[in-house]
Amino acid sequence: MRRAVCLLAALIACSCARHGLKLPTGGGEPASDGREALAQATASCSAIRTFTAEVRLSGKIQGQRLRARLLVGTAAPASARVEAVAPVGAPVFIFVARAGDATLLLPRDNRVLEHAAPQDVLGALAGVPLTPEGLRLTLTGCWPPDPIVSGARRFGDSWRVISLPDNDIVTLYRARATAPWRIAAAERHDEKGGRWQATYDRYQNDLPEAIRLASAATAGANAFDLQLSLSQVETNVPLDEDAFRVKIPGDAAPISLDELRHARPGARQN
Numbered sequence: 001m002r003r004a005v006c007l008l009a010a011l012i013a014c015s016c017a018r019h020g021l022k023l024p025t026g027g028g029e030p031a032s033d034g035r036e037a038l039a040q041a042t043a044s045c046s047a048i049r050t051f052t053a054e055v056r057l058s059g060k061i062q063g064q065r066l067r068a069r070l071l072v073g074t075a076a077p078a079s080a081r082v083e084a085v086a087p088v089g090a091p092v093f094i095f096v097a098r099a100g101d102a103t104l105l106l107p108r109d110n111r112v113l114e115h116a117a118p119q120d121v122l123g124a125l126a127g128v129p130l131t132p133e134g135l136r137l138t139l140t141g142c143w144p145p146d147p148i149v150s151g152a153r154r155f156g157d158s159w160r161v162i163s164l165p166d167n168d169i170v171t172l173y174r175a176r177a178t179a180p181w182r183i184a185a186a187e188r189h190d191e192k193g194g195r196w197q198a199t200y201d202r203y204q205n206d207l208p209e210a211i212r213l214a215s216a217a218t219a220g221a222n223a224f225d226l227q228l229s230l231s232q233v234e235t236n237v238p239l240d241e242d243a244f245r246v247k248i249p250g251d252a253a254p255i256s257l258d259e260l261r262h263a264r265p266g267a268r269q270n
Contacts, residue, residue: 021184021201023171024155034152034162038143041172041181044206045142050075053139053233059226061127063219066226068092072139079244080118080132095121097132098244104260105246111255112248119190124260127224128213129190139230141183141200141208143170159184182206194222207233 031037055070071083078099084092090107097103097118104113104121113121123129130138137143151163160172160181166189173184185199195216200208211228 021173021199023185023199024159024161026155028153028155028159028161031152031154031160034160035149037152037160037172037181038147038149038162038170041170041183042143042145045137045140046145048076048136048140048142048235050237050239051136051140051233051235052237052239053230055139056229056231057126057226059213059224061224061226063223066126072135073239073243074132074136074139075239075244076133076136078132079239079241080135081243082122082135093125094246095125096244096246097121098241100131103246103248104255105248105252106255110249110252112252113255113257113260114248116257120257121260123190124257126226127215127222128196128226129192129194134188138186138198138213139208139211139228140235141186141198141203141211143183143186196224205233207235 050073052071052073055072057066057068057070059066069085071081071085073081078097080095080097082093082095084094086092086108092106092108094105094107095102100117102113102116102118102121104116104125106112119129119131119134122135128138133144147164149162150165153161153163155161157177158174162170162172164170168189169185169187170183171185171187172181174181182203183200185197187195187197189195197214197216199212199214200210201212202209207230209230211230212226213228214225215223217223
């Protein structure tokens with residue numbers, strides 16, 4: 001595992017630009033167009049069934065620095081693949097998930113984690129407990145279709161803050177009254193009660209090129225602050241089911257979620 005830690009820490013990573021938009025604060029005014037604005041903001045991304053991209057990641061998790069170059073692929077309804085690319089040789093890790101069942105292979109250490117919940121594995125790797133669907137929605141700046149909107153506030157013509165069940169919040173932005181709405185931020189919760197926010201910047205072809213993922217907690221076991229820069233994005237390209245499988249060597253030794261959390265590939269202490 002130590003070899004993987006050192007190797008992934010040395011991967012080339014880019015620093016994502018700081019987000020230029022300052023999210024609104026205060027109470028705002030009641031808005032009657034929240035559902036329509038959110039529907040417009042997600043009309044394009046809701047049609048995405050498959051998504052692939054190169055993702056350069058940097059940031060911190062539990063006080064440790066994390067850097068990686070990832071190849072990511074997702075397919076609706078519940079398939080995902082995340083591969084941490086090394087400068088040379090085999091990947092540092094390969095994560096695959098289908099129908100709620102995830103496998104993580106560490107090729108350089110010949111260790112494997114099988115039959116785990118995808119959100120638990122991604123949470124152990126990067127702090128963000130995402131399902132495959134959640135990963136696709138997060139990377140495309142989207143939200144599940146037909147949400148129940150429990151309230152909306154307006155902050156001038158450029159901002160809408162939408163309240164949803166379970167205290168989730170989506171903040172929408174448009175540059176001018178005639179421009180389309182886009183998701184600027186989405187505050188989510190996980191099944192264990194943790195809260196985190198995705199903020200978006202530099203949209204290109206209706207998709208974000210820069211994403212920040214940050215937990216509400218700034219310290220402790222659930223703290224993370226990650227910058228993602230996306231490139232080589234493709235959507236709705238057919239993906240073979242084999243992309244969401246990984247061949248496990250017969251002599252691979254098992255690794256547990258607890259071991260993975262304590263020896264997180266790519267993380268290093270400050």
